[in-house]
Amino acid sequence: MLKALQIEPAKCTGCLQCELACSWENEQVFNPSKSRIKVFTFHDEGRFVPYTCTQCTEAWCMQTCPVDAIVINETTGAKEVIEEVCVGCKVCTIACPFGTINYNSSSGKVIKCDLCGGEPECAKACPTDAITYVDADHTGLARMRAHAAGGD
Amino acid sequence: MDHVIIGAGPAGVVAAETLRKLDKSAGITLIGDEPEPPYSRMALPYYLVQQIPEEGTYLRKTRDYFGHRKINLVQDRVTSVLPDEHTLRLDSGETMRYDKLLIATGSRPVSPPIPGIEQEGIHTCWTLDDGRAIAASTGPGAKIVLMGAGFIGCIILEALAKSGADLIVVEMEDRMVPRMMNATAGNMIKQWCIGKGVHVLTSTRVMAIEPGDGHRFKVILDQGVPLDADLIVSATGVRSNIGFLEGSGIQTETGVLIDRNMRTSAVDVYAAGDVAEGIDFSTGDYSVQAIQPTATEHGLLAAKNMAGLDARHKGSINMNVLDTLGLISSSFGLWMGTDKGDSAEQVNPARYQYLNLQFEEDVLVGATTLGLTLHVGVLRGLIQTRVRLGKWKERLKADPSRIMEAYLACTQPVSINTGLF
Incomplete structure (x- = not known):
């Protein structure tokens, strides 16, 4: 059974532990701007929404990559960027309709969530269970993905 | 069932591998006319600066x-198509x-009608072979004139300047x-390039290319002094490769005309990628977009239809992303706006930094970004998704940078989760 990140914004307090854990795990710095998960703040409503790649089936990023730099990890189902192969052309960053694959100017490559190889640090770091790593069927992601795929 | 694909670029390769996934036993032949394994023109600028090997x-x-997928690669050039006989003629x-x-x-690439353009030492930058030739003639101190500051010109510009x-x-x-x-955005990019030491002449035409003295070429402009050049790179636009279809009866205009199922006017013949006039998501019209995401979308859809499925194209969004000497820009859909729409800037x-959003009613139809990644x-x-922005439209007009908040709030499942509505 594949697992997926389940995000429940109602439980999020905006502490940003997930962003710090992500940037430390992946970039060895405590820098939210290098995080692959982002917490968006809705000041008017006083709410926080953690947001990252849903590892969608369409894999728009992978489909459009001109140099085969994005591959599926058969164990986790994550779409992973092979940094040595990525040339930094950024086509995936405009192709992903979720906006969850981004250009990292310090490396000249793109970065996205890879589920930390099956042990996502954001979920471990979240003190309120707003981010959990659960069986994929339980996350309701199917609807979200279908919605974003959209069109007429 | 024997599938034949002419062209080993992104559209052809995606089609070939999709066909194999859908039909384990079909014959699949991929014909390319260059003496290389299928490669990406998108990656050539990175090869030019020696960031990557060939x-x-x-x-x-x-x-x-x-080979592993039993896709038969053939190096040859198709000279004509005979749809009635389901047969191709090859250069060999x-x-x-x-x-x-x-x-x-x-x-x-199109060759602009300029006297002297056919001389040796004037390159387009389109094939791996062009890349090799340019890489061999550029370097510190080389005087280069780049004709054309469109998308491809700007991509090459980066590579040439870095040399x-x-x-x-x-x-x-x-x-x-x-x-x-x-x-606004196009001139901000110009100012950025000038700041990086690149000379940019806009509203300027090359009238002729003559032999130079001291340098290989003298480039005559419609105004000002002629330019010395050791190397000239021409990037003045591209055109679909449809010449070989003349006499085949397959209908073409700018590109090959296709329907929503990627079918041409000839039975059992499909078209995809830069050669095809596919449907544009934003306008509903058929046009040649000539961009990578559209080529792969086309390839995927064409293969599904060739395999007997009914896969209809909803339309591709015209979009581009460009890195000009470190300044990153992108544009989407109807970035130029529409008569009945309004905008935020x-x-x-x-x-x-620049952000421009184009709306029709409360739906986003186009966008331009500069300095944002x-x-x-x-x-x-x-x-x-043509999602209705509701009250978020006014918020975006007041502050376009809240685009991500607007997206999250208006994407149904998330907003149900969060109780934002």
Whole structure:
């Protein structure tokens, strides 16, 4: 059974532990701007929404990559960027309709969530269970993905 | 069932591998006319600056990728198509039969009608071979004139400038990337390039190219002094490769005409990628987009239809992303706006940041960004889902940078989760 990140914004307090854990795990710095998960703040409503790649089936990023730099990890189902192969052309960053694959100017490559190889640090770091790593069927992601795929 | 694909670019390769996934036993032949494994033109600029070796440009990286999938790679050039006989004629003199045919022959650079343009030492930058030739003639101190500051011109510009060459760009329109950026953004890119030591001449035409003295060429302009050049790179646009279809009866205009199922006017013949006039998501019209995401979408859809499925194209969004000497820009859909729409704009010239949103009612239909890299993909998401922005439209008009919040709030499942509505 594949697992997926389940995000429940109602439980999020905006502490940003997930962003710090992500940037430390992946970039060895405590820098939210290098995080692959982002917490968006809705000041008017006083709410926080953690947001990252849903590892969608369409894999728009992978489909459009001109140099085969994005591959599926058969164990986790994550779409992973092979940094040595990525040339930094950024086509995936405009192709992903979720906006969850981004250009990292310090490396000249793109970065996205890879589920930390099956042990996502954001979920471990979240003190309120707003981010959990659960069986994929339980996350309701199917609807979200279908919605974003959209069109007429 | 024998599938034949003409053209080994992204559309052809995606079609071939999709066909194999859908039909384990069909014959699949992929014909390319260049003496290289299928590679990506998108990656050539990175090859030019020696960031990657030649193999880094290959579309598929694993060893014997095509052989392993029983995709038969053929190096040859198709000279004509005979749809009534389901047969191709090849440059080698051979003929080849097909049950289903995909035309994915891409596009090629146009040569502007300028006296002297045919001389040796004037290059387009389109094939791996062009890349090799340019890489051999550029370097610190080389005087280079780049004709054209469109999308491809700007991509090459980066590579040429990085080589340490003395670079002058000549563009006949009034700004850089005129078919991707409005006047504000296009001129911000120009100012950025000038600040990086590149000479940019806009609203300027090359009238003739003559032998130089001291340098290889003298480039005559419609105004000002002629330019010295050791190397001239021409990037003045591309055109679909449809010449070989003359006499085949397959209908063409700018490109090959297709329907929503990627079928051409001939039975069992499909077209995809830069050669095809596919449906544009934003306008509903058929046009040649000539961009990578559209080529792969086309290839996927064409293969599904060739395999007997009914896969209808909803339309591709015209979009581009460009890195001009470190300034990143992108544009989506109807970035130029529409008659019945309105817009929001945020400009910060000092920081080279720009964001322009185009609406019709409360739906995003187009966007332009400059100096922004985070989450730009949601602009596609909002355009493609035609999500109604409701009260978020006014918020975006007040502050366009809240695009990600608007997206999250208006994307149904998330907002149900969060109770934002």
